[in-house]
Amino acid sequence: MNHMTYENWLEYARDELNEETREIYENHLYTCDHCLELYLKAVEETEFQMPEIAESSSFTDSVMHQVTGLKKPTTKPKRKISQKQTIFNYFVAAAVTLVLMSTGVFSQLMNMASSFENNEQKQADSFVQSFLNKQDSFTNKFEEILKEEDRHE
Structure with missing residues (x-):
């Protein structure tokens, strides 16, 4: 069986591969437990490399402000039969x-x-x-x- 290297899985986790290669890697993960372990390690490593949000409270406030600004869909109230x-x-x-x-x-x-x-x-x-x-x-x-x-x- 042809195993991918840890560096290959890092590229996959960072989304640095073209679509065709990604598909080949995904299909390989279904059949190879060794590569699945390497992939999980690569995902854990890239998780720590993600940039952190500097001001999480201001980010949360801005998202909540955008959400509350959205219009609620108007629904016709159901007519209750008296x-x-x-x-x-x-x-x-x-x-x-x-x-x-x-x-x-x-x-x-x-x-x-x-x-x-x-x-x-x-x-x-x-x-x-x-x-x-x-x-x-x-x-x-x-x-x-x-x-x-x-x-x-």
């Missing part, structure tokens, strides 16, 4: 129900449903009845043929 609106909706529903009941719409719907059921039952009965009638006529004809054959013999 209790009066809910009660009104129930009264309207009850009134419509009473009107439909007084005009007989529900009873007509029930009559229509029962008439559909009756029609289906009649059709089912008529199918069974017609099948039995055909079977009966077939057996009658068969018996007649047998009787005629008996006469001829």
Whole structure:
């Protein structure tokens, strides 16, 4: 296996390599534990080489000032349905129900449903009845043929 040197990993950690080489190094890290250890050491070393922020409190204050200066996205407040609106909706529903009941719409719907059921039952009965009638006529004809054959013999 071809291992990279510690200096190579330092260059990688400092982001001094081109994209193609970085990709090769990254793929190598997936398979090589030795190079992974070297890479972690290189990262630790470059971490200490990073410049420190001179005035951290002023930096924090400037960032917070920029954050508070950002506009908050305006969201439309959700319209809450008041209790009066809910009660009104129930009264309207009850009134419509009473009107439909007084005009007989529900009873007509029930009559229509029962008439559909009756029609289906009649059709089912008529199918069974017609099948039995055909079977009966077939057996009658068969018996007649047998009787005629008996006469001829």
